[in-house]
Amino acid sequence: MANFTPVSAAIGGVLIGLSAVLLMLSTGRIAGISGIFSGLLNLRSEDKGWRTAFIAGLILAPVIAGFIGYGMAQPKLPANWAVIVVAGLLVGFGTRLGGGCTSGHGICGIGRLSPRSIAATVVFMLTAVITVAVTRHVLGG
Amino acid sequence: MWIIAPLFCGLIFGAGLLISGMVQPTKVLAFLDIFGAWDPTLAVVMAAALAVAIPGFRLADRGARPWFAGEYFRPGKSGIDLPLVAGAALFGIGWGLVGLCPGPALESLATLSPGIIVFVVAMAAGMLLHNAWQQSRLTAQRDRQLASATDG
Numbered sequence: 001m002a003n004f005t006p007v008s009a010a011i012g013g014v015l016i017g018l019s020a021v022l023l024m025l026s027t028g029r030i031a032g033i034s035g036i037f038s039g040l041l042n043l044r045s046e047d048k049g050w051r052t053a054f055i056a057g058l059i060l061a062p063v064i065a066g067f068i069g070y071g072m073a074q075p076k077l078p079a080n081w082a083v084i085v086v087a088g089l090l091v092g093f094g095t096r097l098g099g100g101c102t103s104g105h106g107i108c109g110i111g112r113l114s115p116r117s118i119a120a121t122v123v124f125m126l127t128a129v130i131t132v133a134v135t136r137h138v139l140g141g
Numbered sequence: 142m143w144i145i146a147p148l149f150c151g152l153i154f155g156a157g158l159l160i161s162g163m164v165q166p167t168k169v170l171a172f173l174d175i176f177g178a179w180d181p182t183l184a185v186v187m188a189a190a191l192a193v194a195i196p197g198f199r200l201a202d203r204g205a206r207p208w209f210a211g212e213y214f215r216p217g218k219s220g221i222d223l224p225l226v227a228g229a230a231l232f233g234i235g236w237g238l239v240g241l242c243p244g245p246a247l248e249s250l251a252t253l254s255p256g257i258i259v260f261v262v263a264m265a266a267g268m269l270l271h272n273a274w275q276q277s278r279l280t281a282q283r284d285r286q287l288a289s290a291t292d293g
Contacts, residue, residue, distance in 0.1 A: 008160050012162070021198060024197070037247060041269055042209030071256040077256035077260070094234070098226075102236075107187070116216075
């Protein structure tokens with residue numbers, strides 16, 4: 001547990017919760033990132049304004065942080081491009097089929113005490129833990 | 142000016158992912174790696190977010206309508222069904238493969254990292270693939286219904 005950072009985690013978590021609640025109170029929408037993003041891919045949908053604004057804010061956050069001296073490090077990703085593509089496809093397809101991701105089910109859904117979201121969160125945590133265990137400890141890494 | 146609200150929410154959400162370290166796949170994978178050098182940070186992020194979200198959503202439940210919109214858009218489904226479980230299972234596998242879920246992936250576009258761009262394009266393709274599959278299933282279902290209606 002050498003890398004455990006509970007203080008910054010708590011501050012960041014409060015901000016994420018606050019954002020989800022504020023989006024519901026102001027715009028009446030669930031802050032589920034996969035849902036917000038997929039709505040932008042649907043050419044016929046007419047509510048692209050708030051979706052675009054939210055995602056613009058999400059991308060602007062590290063840009064602004066960079067200006068004030070807290071630039072974001074380049075994310076470390078697998079060297080194998082095929083793994084990145086397969087993971088992206090699974091995340092995209094899976095979040096649409098399951099109706100949400102870490103934010104939509106894990107924060108907003110559990111925040112609303114929805115049994116569906118609690119079940120989804122348990123399932124995706126479980127398969128993610130198994131995937132990491134297999135790739136790191138069975139296949140070796 | 143209502144557009145300021147979702148923009149501001151996106152900024153706060155991004156700041157939260159940034160400060161908590163959840164925007165970094167290594168940090169997320171360290172949480173998921175319970176058989177390795179386990180890092181419980183993600184659990185603290187979730188607990189703190191829920192400590193705000195649970196009372197916050199209760200408050201929203203009491204309001205008749207949001208500040209800048211006509212109505213609340215809440216998910217209608219309540220039952221636990223196969224698409225929910227299968228979808229969450231597939232999402233978890235993808236998440237565990239690289240440590241990216243949709244929020245951090247989109248936020249990381251700011252770094253212009255080629256790997257992130259490829260991931261986001263693949264994620265969008267996965268979403269479109271799902272929509273196309275759903276559409277073809279609906280069409281097949283309608284055709285079957287039409288066929289049985291003419292049979293009768």
